[in-house]
Amino acid sequence: MIVYGRNPVREVLRGRRRHAAGEVLATESAAREPWLRGVEVTLSSPDALERACGSPEHQGICLDAGPYPYVGAEEILTRADPLIVALDELQDPHNLGAIARTAECAGVDGLVICERRAAQVTPAVCKASAGAVEHLRIARVANLVAFLERARQAGCWSHGTAADASVPYHRPDYTGGVVLVLGSEGRGLRRLVAERCDDLVRLPLRGKIASLNVSAAAAVLLYEALHQRTGLDTVPDGP
Amino acid sequence: MIVYGRNPVREVLRGRRRHAAGEVLATESAAREPWLRGVEVTLSSPDALERACGSPEHQGICLDAGPYPYVGAEEILTRADPLIVALDELQDPHNLGAIARTAECAGVDGLVICERRAAQVTPAVCKASAGAVEHLRIARVANLVAFLERARQAGCWSHGTAADASVPYHRPDYTGGVVLVLGSEGRGLRRLVAERCDDLVRLPLRGKIASLNVSAAAAVLLYEALHQRTGLDTVPDGP
Numbered sequence: 001m002i003v004y005g006r007n008p009v010r011e012v013l014r015g016r017r018r019h020a021a022g023e024v025l026a027t028e029s030a031a032r033e034p035w036l037r038g039v040e041v042t043l044s045s046p047d048a049l050e051r052a053c054g055s056p057e058h059q060g061i062c063l064d065a066g067p068y069p070y071v072g073a074e075e076i077l078t079r080a081d082p083l084i085v086a087l088d089e090l091q092d093p094h095n096l097g098a099i100a101r102t103a104e105c106a107g108v109d110g111l112v113i114c115e116r117r118a119a120q121v122t123p124a125v126c127k128a129s130a131g132a133v134e135h136l137r138i139a140r141v142a143n144l145v146a147f148l149e150r151a152r153q154a155g156c157w158s159h160g161t162a163a164d165a166s167v168p169y170h171r172p173d174y175t176g177g178v179v180l181v182l183g184s185e186g187r188g189l190r191r192l193v194a195e196r197c198d199d200l201v202r203l204p205l206r207g208k209i210a211s212l213n214v215s216a217a218a219a220v221l222l223y224e225a226l227h228q229r230t231g232l233d234t235v236p237d238g239p
Numbered sequence: 240m241i242v243y244g245r246n247p248v249r250e251v252l253r254g255r256r257r258h259a260a261g262e263v264l265a266t267e268s269a270a271r272e273p274w275l276r277g278v279e280v281t282l283s284s285p286d287a288l289e290r291a292c293g294s295p296e297h298q299g300i301c302l303d304a305g306p307y308p309y310v311g312a313e314e315i316l317t318r319a320d321p322l323i324v325a326l327d328e329l330q331d332p333h334n335l336g337a338i339a340r341t342a343e344c345a346g347v348d349g350l351v352i353c354e355r356r357a358a359q360v361t362p363a364v365c366k367a368s369a370g371a372v373e374h375l376r377i378a379r380v381a382n383l384v385a386f387l388e389r390a391r392q393a394g395c396w397s398h399g400t401a402a403d404a405s406v407p408y409h410r411p412d413y414t415g416g417v418v419l420v421l422g423s424e425g426r427g428l429r430r431l432v433a434e435r436c437d438d439l440v441r442l443p444l445r446g447k448i449a450s451l452n453v454s455a456a457a458a459v460l461l462y463e464a465l466h467q468r469t470g471l472d473t474v475p476d477g478p
Contacts (some may be wrong), residue, residue: 011447205347206344206345207374209250209369209371216455237276
């Protein structure tokens with residue numbers, strides 16, 4: 001996988017999880033980025049970079065990072081009281097990247113995506129996530145319903161989102177093991193996935209547009225959960 | 240302005256604010272959308288649509304909607320206890336569209352953008368907002384600091400966001416007249432804008448990435464404000 005763009009490449013280097021990563025290709029200008037000090041860089045022209053990346057959005061830098069290091073779902077479920085985001089056949093790479101970025105910022109224990117009929121972690125997703133995918137545990141599952149069952153056995157509560165749900169999103173208790181389940185753009189959660197959730201919550205809509213973007217809904221839910229889990233007043237920020 | 244895409248064109252028609260709107264051009268397939276019943280449509284080829292829109296993302300439909308109907312800032316400030324979002328030189332059309340969509344869903348009274356060095360409402364923004372801009376009051380101001388001063392005189396409190404602020408975002412009182420002020424991607428609020436805010440709030444970061452995307456931050460703040468203003472438990476949703 002050719003990862004391109006300044007944030008994505010920087011986070012590949014910071015994350016140290018891409019063990020098959022090759023050399024960095026960069027324009028003269030991009031090669032002067034301070035975070036590249038001590039990194040071997042091969043100078044390249046913008047045209048050559050665009051050919052290598054298959055995208056004009058390389059910002060003068062890319063590297064062949066090898067395959068994305070997905071984790072197993074068990075690695076996420078065995079963490080203590082995990083906060084997990086699960087995406088039911090999310091289609092749009094930009095939304096996947098945006099959700100990954102917010103999830104990483106909120107300190108989630110993992111993100112679960114569907115193996116089929118869903119956006120996977122591609123270079124465009126790395127870019128949309130500003131490199132957050134390099135620090136986040138992301139697992140692919142063949143069957144999301146089965147994953148939610150395993151999550152329940154591991155002590156997690158699953159909260160799905162649905163436009164017609166009766167429970168306001170801030171009412172559930174998001175402490176302890178929690179899976180926030182978000183549906184695909186337009187269609188929402190599949191019926192069997194919704195039935196497997198312990199409850200369904202809604203985000204209020206006060207306008208004329210039918211629905212929030214799924215990445216906006218994810219941000220609202222994640223920060224509500226973070227608020228409940230940490231008590232934002234008392235816990236200091238950051239690493 | 241050539242508005243393209245199914246949601247944007249549908250919302251132009253629903254919004255009825257584009258008084259100079261011309262005829263709808265659509266492919267045979269798009270022309271069968273149920274919401275086009277009773278609307279005069281000129282059939283067009285995908286190639287002709289792409290030429291008209293200057294974008295391949297037309298989804299088979301577009302119309303010349305005329306200029307975007309910006310409102311004056313006073314029209315927003317004179318509403319009772321307004322909830323307002325102000326963007327300080329936001330650059331990215333996708334972020335502007337995403338924030339407009341979330342703001343419309345949250346029922347804000349208006350969105351304020353800078354006239355210069357900032358993304359304006361273009362067809363790409365209409366698309367990214369899923370047509371929400373057709374229902375939202377959007378004002379352009381030459382001087383955001385002066386706008387915040389007028390907002391203060393109108394009885395509003397301005398809450399800016401800053402990564403190093405000491406006040407957690409959920410602590411302020413967001414009832415009454417409120418302006419939520421968000422900065423540009425990367426740079427945040429300009430100093431004079433930050434100084435003009437009544438307080439600065441931060442969103443907690445628990446990961447390794449330096450910041451939330453501005454549209455994710457907007458979603459979190461808007462729903463916190465909505466929660467405080469309406470009591471989500473008691474007020475029924477929607478129009």
